[in-house]
Amino acid sequence: MPDIRVEHLSKSFSGTRVLDNISFTVKDKEFVTLLGPSGCGKTTTLLSIAGFQTPDQGRIACGDDTFVDRDARVDLPAERRNLGIVFQSYAIWPHMTVAQNVAFPLRVRKTSKPAIRTRVAEVLALVELGALADRYPHQLSGGQQQRVALARAIASSPAVLLLDEPFSNLDAKLRERARDWLKALQHTLGLTTVFVTHDQDEALSMSDRILVMNGGRILREGTPEEVYRQPRVRFVAEFLGQCNFLTGAIGTGPDGGVVLRTAEFGDGIAVPGHYAGPSGTIAVRPADIEISSAVEPGGPDTGPEGTVLAASYLGDHYQYRVAVGTVQLSVRSQRPLAHGPVRVRIPPNAATFVE
Amino acid sequence: MMSTIERPSEVTAQLARPRARWLPASAGQALVWFVIVALVVGPFVPLVYSSLRSKPIYLPGGTFTLAAYRTLFADPLFARAVRNTVSFAVGTTALAVAGGTALAILCTRTNLPGRKAYRLLLMAPIVIPPLGLIVGWLAIYGQSGYITQVVGKNLHLPVWNLSSIAGMSLLGGVIAIPIVYLTVQASLAGTDSSLEDAARSAGAGPWRVITRVTLPMLRPAILNCALLIFALSLEILGIPLFLGAPSNIDFYASYLYRSWSGGVNPDPAFVSAGAVLLLAVVSGLLILRARLSGSEQRFIAADARGGGSHRSLDLGRWRWPASIGLGVYIGITCVIPLLGLALMSCVRALTTLEAPWHLFTAENWHLVATDATLRRSITDSLLIAGGGGAATVLLVALATLIAHRSGFRLRRTLAPALIYPRAVPGVILGIGFFWTYLMFTPGALVRNNLWGELIALCVRNLTLAYVVIYPSLARINAEFDRAARSSGAGWWTIARRILLPILRPALLAAFVLMFITLLSDYDPVVFLQKPGTEVLGVTMLQYWQRGIVGPVAALAVVQVVIVAIVLLLGARVLRRLRRA
Numbered sequence: 001m002p003d004i005r006v007e008h009l010s011k012s013f014s015g016t017r018v019l020d021n022i023s024f025t026v027k028d029k030e031f032v033t034l035l036g037p038s039g040c041g042k043t044t045t046l047l048s049i050a051g052f053q054t055p056d057q058g059r060i061a062c063g064d065d066t067f068v069d070r071d072a073r074v075d076l077p078a079e080r081r082n083l084g085i086v087f088q089s090y091a092i093w094p095h096m097t098v099a100q101n102v103a104f105p106l107r108v109r110k111t112s113k114p115a116i117r118t119r120v121a122e123v124l125a126l127v128e129l130g131a132l133a134d135r136y137p138h139q140l141s142g143g144q145q146q147r148v149a150l151a152r153a154i155a156s157s158p159a160v161l162l163l164d165e166p167f168s169n170l171d172a173k174l175r176e177r178a179r180d181w182l183k184a185l186q187h188t189l190g191l192t193t194v195f196v197t198h199d200q201d202e203a204l205s206m207s208d209r210i211l212v213m214n215g216g217r218i219l220r221e222g223t224p225e226e227v228y229r230q231p232r233v234r235f236v237a238e239f240l241g242q243c244n245f246l247t248g249a250i251g252t253g254p255d256g257g258v259v260l261r262t263a264e265f266g267d268g269i270a271v272p273g274h275y276a277g278p279s280g281t282i283a284v285r286p287a288d289i290e291i292s293s294a295v296e297p298g299g300p301d302t303g304p305e306g307t308v309l310a311a312s313y314l315g316d317h318y319q320y321r322v323a324v325g326t327v328q329l330s331v332r333s334q335r336p337l338a339h340g341p342v343r344v345r346i347p348p349n350a351a352t353f354v355e
Numbered sequence: 356m357m358s359t360i361e362r363p364s365e366v367t368a369q370l371a372r373p374r375a376r377w378l379p380a381s382a383g384q385a386l387v388w389f390v391i392v393a394l395v396v397g398p399f400v401p402l403v404y405s406s407l408r409s410k411p412i413y414l415p416g417g418t419f420t421l422a423a424y425r426t427l428f429a430d431p432l433f434a435r436a437v438r439n440t441v442s443f444a445v446g447t448t449a450l451a452v453a454g455g456t457a458l459a460i461l462c463t464r465t466n467l468p469g470r471k472a473y474r475l476l477l478m479a480p481i482v483i484p485p486l487g488l489i490v491g492w493l494a495i496y497g498q499s500g501y502i503t504q505v506v507g508k509n510l511h512l513p514v515w516n517l518s519s520i521a522g523m524s525l526l527g528g529v530i531a532i533p534i535v536y537l538t539v540q541a542s543l544a545g546t547d548s549s550l551e552d553a554a555r556s557a558g559a560g561p562w563r564v565i566t567r568v569t570l571p572m573l574r575p576a577i578l579n580c581a582l583l584i585f586a587l588s589l590e591i592l593g594i595p596l597f598l599g600a601p602s603n604i605d606f607y608a609s610y611l612y613r614s615w616s617g618g619v620n621p622d623p624a625f626v627s628a629g630a631v632l633l634l635a636v637v638s639g640l641l642i643l644r645a646r647l648s649g650s651e652q653r654f655i656a657a658d659a660r661g662g663g664s665h666r667s668l669d670l671g672r673w674r675w676p677a678s679i680g681l682g683v684y685i686g687i688t689c690v691i692p693l694l695g696l697a698l699m700s701c702v703r704a705l706t707t708l709e710a711p712w713h714l715f716t717a718e719n720w721h722l723v724a725t726d727a728t729l730r731r732s733i734t735d736s737l738l739i740a741g742g743g744g745a746a747t748v749l750l751v752a753l754a755t756l757i758a759h760r761s762g763f764r765l766r767r768t769l770a771p772a773l774i775y776p777r778a779v780p781g782v783i784l785g786i787g788f789f790w791t792y793l794m795f796t797p798g799a800l801v802r803n804n805l806w807g808e809l810i811a812l813c814v815r816n817l818t819l820a821y822v823v824i825y826p827s828l829a830r831i832n833a834e835f836d837r838a839a840r841s842s843g844a845g846w847w848t849i850a851r852r853i854l855l856p857i858l859r860p861a862l863l864a865a866f867v868l869m870f871i872t873l874l875s876d877y878d879p880v881v882f883l884q885k886p887g888t889e890v891l892g893v894t895m896l897q898y899w900q901r902g903i904v905g906p907v908a909a910l911a912v913v914q915v916v917i918v919a920i921v922l923l924l925g926a927r928v929l930r931r932l933r934r935a
Binding site: 050051052077078079080081082083084085087088089091092093094095104105108109149152153155156162 | 832834835837838839840841842843844845848852853856857859
C-alpha cells in the first residue's frame with residue numbers, strides 16, 4: 001500500500017503565491033488533515049494531488065507512481081491516478097441512480113457486469129445504502145448523498161482517498177455522526193487519506209496527523225495533541241480554538257525552570273521547555289486558567305487579582321472576560337462567579353511558547 | 356456501527372487502472388475545433404479575395420485591384436440603398452426599443468390583466484416564420500391588401516403605404532420588439548425591486564417610479580439591444596424584397612441580391628465588395644456593443660435569479676384599457692396577418708370587390724401537393740431542418756464542451772467562433788459560401804446539391820444552439836467532471852456519459868430552436884439555390900417575384916403549421932424530460 005510524498009510544491013495564480021514550497025508525506029494507511037482558513041492553499045494542494053491543478057514547481061508521488069514532477073515533465077492525467085475523491089458538493093451525477101453512480105468507476109475500467117454487480121452491492125452495503133440502490137440523487141437526504149459519494153470514491157478500491165470538506169453541507173448533529181463513521185471506515189479499509197477542512201473539531205477528532213496551513217505554507221505539523229498543546233506559532237494557537245497571549249520577560253523560577261514575568265504576573269508563569277532570548281510570548285487556553293472568587297475561603301492565595309468584566313453561560317461552562325491589570329483574559333470555568341474581584345492563576349504546564 | 360464495515364472482497368483486487376486511450380482526447384477535440392473554425396472562418400476568405408480581384412475567381416488571370424469598391428461607390432443606386440437602409444434601421448430601432456421597453460414594463464412590473472398570457476403571445480413575431488409574417492402583412496395591409504382596400508375603396512378614407520420606408524420600419528419594429536422585450540425583461544428581473552419600493556415609500560406614484568427609477572436603471576440594457584437591432588436591421592433582406600418592390604425601394608441587402616441575380620455579368624465583384632463593407636460595419640457595431648455591455652451582461656439568463664419577488668405597480672383605471680390595447684396590438688400584428696395568409700392560400704385573388712367564398716379555390720393547395728418544385732421545397736426544408744438541425748446541435752454541443760470544459764489548447768477561440776456566424780449578415784455568409792464552394796475542391800462536392808445549402812444554413816444559425824446550450828452547461832457543477840475523472844474517465848467518456856446526458860433538456864430545446872429557424876431561414880441560400888435543390892424560403896421569394904402569390908401563401912401556411920406542431924411537441928417532450 002502506498003504513501004503520498006509531496007515535495008517542494010509551489011503554485012501561483014496570476015501573481016499571488018498560493019502554495020509556497022510545501023513538502024509533506026502521508027504514510028500508508030494514515031489519515032492526514034490539511035487544516036487552515038479559506039485561501040490558505042489546502043484545497044489547491046488537494047487538487048494538485050488529484051490532478052485537477054498542475055503545480056508550478058515540485059513533485060508529487062504515490063507509492064511507485066510519480067503523479068507530477070515539473071522537473072521531469074511528468075504530469076499523469078487525473079483519470080489515471082487511481083484515487084477516490086469526495087467533493088464538498090458530493091458531485092453525484094443527477095441523471096444516474098445510486099447504483100449507476102457507484103458502478104461508474106468500475107464501468108470505465110471495463111469490469112465485467114457480474115463483477116460490477118457484486119462490487120456495487122458490497123460497497124453500498126458498506127455505506128449502509130443497499131436499500132436505496134435504485135434511487136436517484138434528488139430522492140436522497142444530504143447524509144445519504146454524502147455516503148453515495150463515498151461509496152463511489154471507494155468502489156474501484158483506490159489506494160488513496162481524498163476528502164474535500166465533505167461535512168460542510170451537513171447539519172451539526174449529522175456531521176458528528178458522519179465523522180465517527182467515516183473515520184471507522186477509513187481505519188477498517190486501511191485507506192491512505194488526505195482530508196481538507198477549515199473546522200478544527202473535525203481535524204482534531206479524525207486525524208492521525210494535522211498540517212496547519214496559512215498563506216501557502218505549512219505552519220505546524222503533528223498529532224492532534226501536539227498541534228493543540230504546543231502550537232508553536234501564534235496563528236496555529238488561535239486557529240485551533242480560543243487562546244490568550246501574554247508577552248513578558250524570560251527568567252528563572254525558584255525550581256530552576258523557565259518562567260515568564262509580566263507586570264501583572266510578577267511571580268512569573270512557569271512554562272515547560274527551554275527558551276533562548278530576553279523576552280517571549282506564551283499561549284494559554286481559556287480552560288487552563290484557574291479563577292476563583294477572591295473572598296472564597298480556601299481559594300488559591302497565590303496569583304494576581306483580577307476583575308470579572310463579562311460573563312456568559314454556555315451550558316456546560318461559563319465564559320468570563322477577566323481584566324488583570326492592563327490585560328484582558330478569556331477564561332473558561334465550571335464555576336459560577338459574580339462580577340467583581342477574582343484571583344487568577346495560570347498553573348505550570350498550562351502555557352506554551354509561541355512565535 | 357463499526358462492526359458492519361468489512362474489508363472489500365477479492366473481486367476488486369483484480370481491478371486494473373483505467374486503460375489509456377489509443378487516441379489522445381485532444382486529437383478528437385482538435386478535429387471538432389477545426390471543423391467549427393473552418394466552417395465559420397472559411398467563407399470569408401474567398402469573399403474578401405474576390406472583392407479585390409479584377410476578374411471573377413473562376414476565370415483565369417486577373418489582378419488585385421480596388422476597382423470593385425470604386426464601382427460600388429460610383430453607383431447612385433448604391434448610395435440610395437444605403438440611405439434607405441439607414442433610415443429604415445433608425446426607424447425600426449426606435450420603434451422596437453420604445454415598444455419593447457413599454458411592453459416589458461407593462462407585463463412584468465404592473466398588475467395588467469392577462470399579463471401571463473401576453474408574456475407568451477408577445478414572442479409570436481420571432482416564432483412565426485418571417486416570410487409568413489411578411490406575406491401575411493402584405494395580404495392584409497399591403498397596397499392591395501384586404502384591409503387597405505376596405506379602408507380605401509369601400510370607406511373612401513386615406514390609406515397608408517406599407518411599401519414606404521415608414522411602413523417597412525413599422526413591420527421591422529414589430530419583428531424586433533420581442534428582442535427588446537426579452538432583454539429588458541431579463542434586466543428587470545435582475546434588478547433589486549427594493550430600489551423601486553424605496554421610491555414608492557418616498558411618495559412617488561407608479562408613473563414617477565417608472566420614469567425616474569425603473570427606466571434610468573434600464574439604460575445599459577436598452578442601449579445594448581438598440582445597437583443589436585440597428586446592426587440586424589442593416590442586413591435585412593425579406594422586407595425590402597417583398598414590401599419595397601412595389602415602390603422600388605432597395606435596401607443594402609436587396610441591392611446586393613438584385614445586382615447579383617439581375618446583373619449583366621454574373622457574380623460581379625462589386626457585390627463581394629459591398630458584402631465586405633457591410634460585414635465590417637456590422638462587425639464593428641457588434642464589437643462596440645460587446646464593449647459597452649461588458650461581459651457580465653452577456654448571459655443574463657445564466658443566473659437571472661433576480662432580486663426577490665416584485666410587487667406590481669397599480670395601473671388603476673388604466674388596467675383594462677391597457678390590457679385591451681395590448682390584445683388589439685397582438686391581433687393586428689400577428690393574428691390578422693396569419694388569418695390573411697390562410698385566406699389568401701384558399702382564394703383566386705384577395706379582394707373586397709367580391710365575397711371570398713365566391714373566389715374560393717383549392718388550386719393553390721393542389722399545386723403545392725403536385726408541383727415538383729413546391730413539393731421538393733417542403734421536403735428539402737424538412738430534411739435540412741431535421742437532419743441539419745440534429746447534426747448542428749451535436750457538433751455545437753461538443754464544441755461548447757471543448758470551449759468551456761476541456762484543457763484543449765485553443766479552446767478560447769471557440770466561443771467567439773460560435774457567436775460570430777449569427778452576427779454576420781446572412782446574405783454575406785451566402786456569398787462567402789458561394790465563392791468557397793467554387794474555389795476549393797471539396798466545395799465542388801456540395802456545390803450543386805442540397806448539402807451546400809444545408810451547410811450554409813446550419814453554419815449561419817449554429818449560434819442559436821450555442822446560446823441555448825452554454826448557459827445550461829455553465830450551471831453544471833464542475834465537480835461533476837472532476838468526480839468522473841477521478842473515477843478514471845477520460846474527456847470523451849465524461850462528455851458522453853456525464854455532461855451530454857445532463858444537458859439533454861438543453862439539447863432538445865436547442866434542436867427545436869434550430870429546427871424552426873432552419874425551416875424558415877433563407878438569407879444565406881438565396882445565392883446557392885439551384886433547380887432541384889429548392890428550400891421553402893427561396894422558392895417563396897422566387898414565386899412571389901414572378902407574381903405567383905397564392906401558392907406562396909400556401910407554403911407560408913405550411914411553414915407556420917409545421918413550426919406550431921414542432922413547438923408544441925418540443926414543449927411536451929421538454930416537460931417530460933424535466934420531470935424525469
